Amino acid sequence: MSMMEKAVSAINEKVGGSFDGSVRFVIEGEGTILLDPQGARVSDDPAEVTLTADQETFEAILDGDLNPTSAFMTGKLSVDGDMAQAMKLAGALS
Template identity: 65%
Template sequence: MSDVVTAAVVALNEKVAGGFTGTAKFVISGEGSLILDANGAREGDDDADVTLTADAETFQGILSGDVNPTAAFMTGKLTVDGDMGLAMQLGAFLS
């Protein structure tokens, strides 16, 4: 597992802490992917209700609060495939 994915798993588990009810996959270009569900975040490439894809720099910025997830989506730095309502719920956790 890459250091970026490992750090993302830790950060997501702190930010979401069991409050997420769907299944989301985060694909970090060139690094790997992780899954977030009711059990928390973990490395994985399972099917999910929504898939969010970004490069490592954008994803790290979103997790640190330096990059607004909605702005990243609007500028094409973050792509969303699947349940847009679930993506918006994630955006609230990550902002």
């Protein structure tokens, strides 16, 4: 299973179709995942907020080893767009 497939699966397990906004995850060097009310999938479609980080940071967040807010505060995760959606997602992933 590729890193992208693992990430999609992990996001769907944690959040699934329960997220009512749209978030784009840009995993540097790997690809882009979209999360919306239909769930997570590999897609480069636009979203309300874009979260960008390297593969190691995303894996740590999805494994529960790194809090998304801490990743943002330390510069490991960048946020572009609707900060309220990002905060709502951080709560769902924690």
